[in-house]
Amino acid sequence: MVETDGIQTDPKTSATTTVIQGSEETEDTTTSATYVEAYRFSPTLDVAKYKVDFYYALTNSNGSYNVSGRLQIDDTTTISETTTDVFTDLYHGIGGTYFFNNTTPGTHNFDFDFQRGAGGTAKIRSKRVILTKVVE
Amino acid sequence: MATYTYTKTAEPNLEAIHDGVAGSEMMDKSILYCHWDEGAELLEVVFSGSLSDSDKAILDGIVEAS
Numbered sequence: 001m002v003e004t005d006g007i008q009t010d011p012k013t014s015a016t017t018t019v020i021q022g023s024e025e026t027e028d029t030t031t032s033a034t035y036v037e038a039y040r041f042s043p044t045l046d047v048a049k050y051k052v053d054f055y056y057a058l059t060n061s062n063g064s065y066n067v068s069g070r071l072q073i074d075d076t077t078t079i080s081e082t083t084t085d086v087f088t089d090l091y092h093g094i095g096g097t098y099f100f101n102n103t104t105p106g107t108h109n110f111d112f113d114f115q116r117g118a119g120g121t122a123k124i125r126s127k128r129v130i131l132t133k134v135v136e
Numbered sequence: 137m138a139t140y141t142y143t144k145t146a147e148p149n150l151e152a153i154h155d156g157v158a159g160s161e162m163m164d165k166s167i168l169y170c171h172w173d174e175g176a177e178l179l180e181v182v183f184s185g186s187l188s189d190s191d192k193a194i195l196d197g198i199v200e201a202s
Contacts, residue, residue, distance in 0.1 A: 027172075028171065028173050028175075029170075029172045030170065031150045031154060031169045031170045031171075032168070032169035032171065121150045121151055
């Protein structure tokens with residue numbers, strides 16, 4: 001694959017694919033013990049299979065308490081969720097890959113949500129998602 | 137729920153807001169959570185119901201100090 005300005009072209013077949021990315025590097029903090037939204041990325045997608053690469057970093061201002069984070073598509077499909085103990089204010093990075101087989105054209109929401117455990121202040125930053133349309 | 141928003145460019149101490157509400161003379165101390173968005177420079181303080189004018193004035197002071 002050769003990538004130019006987010007468009008990838010297969011040199012043998014000339015098939016093209018698209019790379020779409022959304023990110024918010026800034027910090028969100030919450031004292032909510034139920035999930036609240038930290039960042040929403042809403043790309044317009046074709047009917048296709050997409051490779052989803054994601055990353056986010058979590059911590060809690062009080063190392064005695066845990067923190068939870070998740071990444072959801074359209075508020076229904078959870079593609080990443082974790083609850084972790086942390087050292088005070090030291091960030092714990094979470095990343096991974098997911099294949100999203102999109103059957104509905106149009107806008108889809110990728111939400112980074114987070115919450116604290118029984119105390120402290122939950123923090124999330126470096127919310128990143130990269131979608132690569134798979135050429136089949 | 138009732139959400140009260142404030143402009144905050146620097147990270148506020150969210151737990152201090154909780155403690156401030158609990159220790160204040162507010163009639164309604166039913167704070168649910170605080171949420172600060174650094175990118176938007178926005179602080180949200182969420183209560184289970186709407187505050188009276190006097191409670192809102194006390195909350196404004198607590199947020200200002202945090």
